[in-house]
Amino acid sequence: MEEETHTDAKIRAENGTGSSPRGPGCSLRHFACEQNLLSRPDGSASFLQGDTSVLAGVYGPAEVKVSKEIFNKATLEVILRPKIGLPGVAEKSRERLIRNTCEAVVLGTLHPRTSITVVLQVVSDAGSLLACCLNAACMALVDAGVPMRALFCGVACALDSDGTLVLDPTSKQEKEARAVLTFALDSVERKLLMSSTKGLYSDTERRYSKS
Numbered sequence: 001m002e003e004e005t006h007t008d009a010k011i012r013a014e015n016g017t018g019s020s021p022r023g024p025g026c027s028l029r030h031f032a033c034e035q036n037l038l039s040r041p042d043g044s045a046s047f048l049q050g051d052t053s054v055l056a057g058v059y060g061p062a063e064v065k066v067s068k069e070i071f072n073k074a075t076l077e078v079i080l081r082p083k084i085g086l087p088g089v090a091e092k093s094r095e096r097l098i099r100n101t102c103e104a105v106v107l108g109t110l111h112p113r114t115s116i117t118v119v120l121q122v123v124s125d126a127g128s129l130l131a132c133c134l135n136a137a138c139m140a141l142v143d144a145g146v147p148m149r150a151l152f153c154g155v156a157c158a159l160d161s162d163g164t165l166v167l168d169p170t171s172k173q174e175k176e177a178r179a180v181l182t183f184a185l186d187s188v189e190r191k192l193l194m195s196s197t198k199g200l201y202s203d204t205e206r207r208y209s210k211s
Contacts, residue, residue, distance in 0.1 A: 027167040033135070035143040041119070043144025047136035049168060051126035054133050056140035057119045064115035073108035076116045080133065083122045094130050098137055101154075101184040101194045107147040116146060127170035128156035130182045130196060150188040157181050159199070 029050030038044035041057030061074055068075045078099040080091045087095075102118060118137050122129065134154025141148060158169035158177035166173050174180050179199030186193055 029168050029170075031135075033139050035139055041140070041144070043140050043142070043146070045136055045139035045143055046123075047132055047139060049128055049132045049135070050170065051124055052128055052132045053123035054129070054136040055121045055123055056133075056136035057121075058116065058137075058140045058144035058146060059119070060116035060144075061111040061114035061146070062116075064113060068115065069113050070108075072112050074106070074111040074114045074116050076103050076106060076108060076118070078102065078118045078120070078137070080120045081122065083125065094133060097130065097184075097194055097196055098133055101134060101152060102137060102141065104193045105148045105150050105152055105186060106141065107149055110147050125171065127172070127174050128168050128182075130154060131156040131168070134182075134184050134194075150186040152184050152186050152193055154182060154184050156183075 030048075031050075032048045033045060035045045036043070037046055037055070038057050041059050042062075043058040044056060046053065046055050064075050068077075076099060078095045080087060080095045080098070082088070082091055098118070098120070106116065108116070118140065120133050120136060122133075131154035134152065138152050142151070156168060157180075158166045158173050159179040159181075160166065160173075160177050166177070169177065169180065177199065179197065181198075182194075182196045183192060184194040185191065
């Protein structure tokens with residue numbers, strides 16, 4: 001990883017490309033959530049961060065295939081569907097990260113030998129997609145009444161060439177950044193549940209972005 005001589009990362013509030021521009025005193029784009037949108041899933045939610053939008057549906061706890069059955073807890077699956085085309089390597093990677101996060105908080109032992117499936121549909125991607133997917137998944141699990149030990153949230157940040165930290169980056173900011181980091185945090189102990197990083201950054205910058 002690239003070592004940086006400076007340790008202070010500045011929080012920069014820039015105008016984003018989202019539906020609600022960011023003012024000088026705000027570090028996040030406009031966000032919104034709506035639950036119980038779909039009739040077929042047991043729970044559903046739509047999450048919006050700027051112009052990034054994800055629709056989530058949760059099915060279960062329900063009957064599970066014998067080949068996927070786990071005797072002492074529920075089998076949790078995550079399916080991520082891109083806006084256009086078929087899922088690729090990027091979607092499969094995000095599915096794994098989201099599943100690991102959900103498994104860390106869902107009380108699967110209360111429903112052994114069952115299946116809980118989270119289906120995520122990307123409506124639009126204008127940056128911070130993984131964080132938006134995490135937030136949509138959490139709200140859909142809540143709407144479905146799935147027992148959890150805590151809620152969780154996803155947050156993304158980007159480091160530009162001079163070490164400036166930008167929260168909830170847009171697609172343009174992600175492309176221009178030398179590093180993009182996404183974290184999932186629980187609501188009870190504020191523990192780190194998942195981290196995904198891409199690019200070059202120092203250990204000091206990583207610790208600062210997590211804090």
